[in-house]
Amino acid sequence: MEGDEGRRRRRRRRREICANSVVVFFFFHLHAAAASRDSFDYGEALTKSLLYFEAQRSGHLPHDQRVTWRGHSGLTDGLEQGVDLVGGYYDAGDHVKFGLPMAFTVTMLSWSVVEYGDAIASAGELKHALEAIKWGTDYFIKAHARPNLLWAEVGDGDTDHCCWQRPEDMTTSRKAYKIDRENPGSEVAAETAAAMAAASIVFRESNPHYSHLLLHHAQQLFEFGDEYRGKYDVSIPAARSYYASVSGYGDELLWAAAWLHRATGREEYRRYVVDNAYALGGTGWAVNEFSWDIKFAGVQILVAADSKLLMEGQRLQDRQKSILEQYKARAQDYVCSCLNMSSNSNNVGRTPGGLLFVREWNNMQYVASAAFLLTVYSDYLAMAGNELHCAAGSLGPSQILSFVKAQVDYMLGSNPLGLSYLVGFGSKYPKRVHHRAASTISHKVDKSFIGCVQGYDKWFVRRRGNPYVLIGALVGGPNAKDQFKDTRDSYMQTEACTYNTAPMVGVFAKLHQLERHQSLT
Numbered sequence: 189m190e191g192d193e194g195r196r197r198r199r200r201r202r203r204e205i206c207a208n209s210v211v212v213f214f215f216f217h218l219h220a221a222a223a224s225r226d227s228f229d230y231g232e233a234l235t236k237s238l239l240y241f242e243a244q245r246s247g248h249l250p251h252d253q254r255v256t257w258r259g260h261s262g263l264t265d266g267l268e269q270g271v272d273l274v275g276g277y278y279d280a281g282d283h284v285k286f287g288l289p290m291a292f293t294v295t296m297l298s299w300s301v302v303e304y305g306d307a308i309a310s311a312g313e314l315k316h317a318l319e320a321i322k323w324g325t326d327y328f329i330k331a332h333a334r335p336n337l338l339w340a341e342v343g344d345g346d347t348d349h350c351c352w353q354r355p356e357d358m359t360t361s362r363k364a365y366k367i368d369r370e371n372p373g374s375e376v377a378a379e380t381a382a383a384m385a386a387a388s389i390v391f392r393e394s395n396p397h398y399s400h401l402l403l404h405h406a407q408q409l410f411e412f413g414d415e416y417r418g419k420y421d422v423s424i425p426a427a428r429s430y431y432a433s434v435s436g437y438g439d440e441l442l443w444a445a446a447w448l449h450r451a452t453g454r455e456e457y458r459r460y461v462v463d464n465a466y467a468l469g470g471t472g473w474a475v476n477e478f479s480w481d482i483k484f485a486g487v488q489i490l491v492a493a494d495s496k497l498l499m500e501g502q503r504l505q506d507r508q509k510s511i512l513e514q515y516k517a518r519a520q521d522y523v524c525s526c527l528n529m530s531s532n533s534n535n536v537g538r539t540p541g542g543l544l545f546v547r548e549w550n551n552m553q554y555v556a557s558a559a560f561l562l563t564v565y566s567d568y569l570a571m572a573g574n575e576l577h578c579a580a581g582s583l584g585p586s587q588i589l590s591f592v593k594a595q596v597d598y599m600l601g602s603n604p605l606g607l608s609y610l611v612g613f614g615s616k617y618p619k620r621v622h623h624r625a626a627s628t629i630s631h632k633v634d635k636s637f638i639g640c641v642q643g644y645d646k647w648f649v650r651r652r653g654n655p656y657v658l659i660g661a662l663v664g665g666p667n668a669k670d671q672f673k674d675t676r677d678s679y680m681q682t683e684a685c686t687y688n689t690a691p692m693v694g695v696f697a698k699l700h701q702l703e704r705h706q707s708l709t
């Protein structure tokens with residue numbers, strides 16, 4: 189992802205680079221009331237969403253790689269530090285491997301399979317979903333080289349973002365950054381623990397040995413993150429301009445413990461989630477945003493929906509029961525605010541076209557993560573035979589799902605522009621995605637080296653659409669007025685990130701299953 193201060197600096201540099209080029213802007217024009225009532229093929233969306241993760245692969249690509257315009261890249265990652273860090277994912281349109289968002293991506297892919305694995309399997313996509321997770325967890329196993337050491341970034345945004353280059357040509361720094369006891373980083377240690385714990389559930393049946401291995405890493409990483417507490421972006425300043433942690437590490441520690449409880453059912457993790465609820469903000473924060481940074485809503489819904497926790501609830505002391513109830517109340521607050529049914533001004537905003545709107549920059553990530561949490565919450569309500577009670581009224585699970593479907597339909601083209609924000613879906617979608625690899629001729633077609641600045645001059649500023657369709661990428665999406673500018677330099681709108689698409693894997697699977705069984709009211 190492009191980052192804040194570093195980005196402002198880079199934009200200046202980039203303008204210098206592009207000073208002699210004519211940049212033509214393409215706007216999609218709003219047609220009045222173009223929102224169609226089409227029904228979408230969620231199965232197709234699911235299939236496409238999983239292809240996207242293959243386009244984001246770093247490292248040595250396998251023979252069955254389906255995104256064939258990509259090649260091997262980052263093959264010396266870690267070499268400078270004497271460690272093998274080949275593999276993993278590029279987070280967005282650049283080539284830095286940022287540990288925190290990569291881990292969050294894998295947690296959300298895994299949560300998708302934990303909840304909707306059957307639906308994904310019946311759509312014939314389980315193999316691809318497992319491969320997408322394993323591409324991340326194989327890398328985390330390498331990166332977690334010692335119990336109290338995790339490599340948490342390869343490459344740096346400042347040099348990378350001065351370059352518009354194919355990953356296969358990379359000439360930028362591939363320096364690796366680590367956290368350890370002296371330089372702690374609880375957010376990234378705990379998020380990686382959450383990812384590996386969630387993935388251990390995914391692989392429990394198909395690959396028990398691998399599942400055990402992941403759980404072992406997850407437990408060690410959680411202990412490391414908890415025992416040696418510190419903000420990761422202090423220990424790794426290179427991450428600060430791009431993925432600074434605003435919420436601190438309290439949410440990640442609770443999140444990791446909740447996932448470890450889900451994976452093991454062990455009392456110590458339940459106790460951690462309950463006993464640290466106040467100290468780490470689990471029951472105090474009602475935040476309307478669920479993202480790679482801020483996970484309180486995710487923790488609250490995970491706790492609310494964890495049947496093991498609820499069953500054990502019978503045997504708990506009143507104080508502990510009350511804390512679990514507070515988690516559930518905050519989960520409910522989050523869902524109510526997404527549905528515009530909170531009492532206060534705590535409701536999530538919406539565009540005139542009805543899309544949830546949190547902020548201009550990559551707003552679609554919040555829509556995707558909300559769609560996922562609401563889907564999980566709706567299933568939990570249905571299972572418990574409950575309703576959602578908000579200040580503005582009560583709703584049943586199917587009404588929550590209808591809202592999710594409306595958000596997803598907006599995403600797929602039922603919006604004022606009639607444009608799908610899932611790239612490669614339908615006939616109209618962004619053609620100038622801010623993505624180095626997709627916007628530059630494949631090295632398989634043209635092997636001649638393309639330098640940093642040369643890439644800007646020749647490919648970035650080009651008016652024409654990208655030579656390759658980044659199928660399954662979910663871009664940042666429209667602004668607060670449902671407008672969208674399809675240009676490569678409009679990175680707030682045209683850049684896609686792995687954590688945008690990851691939660692949609694579960695949501696698409698659920699909607700696909702529903703379409704096949706019944707029609708939503």
Ligand SMILES: *[C@@H]1O[C@H](CO)[C@@H](O)[C@H](O)[C@H]1NC(C)=O
Nearest residue numbers: 527528529535537538542580
């Ligand atoms: C949200 O709720 C407020 C207060 O009830 C209402 O005025 C507003 O129109 C609602 N917004 C949407 C998008 O439904």
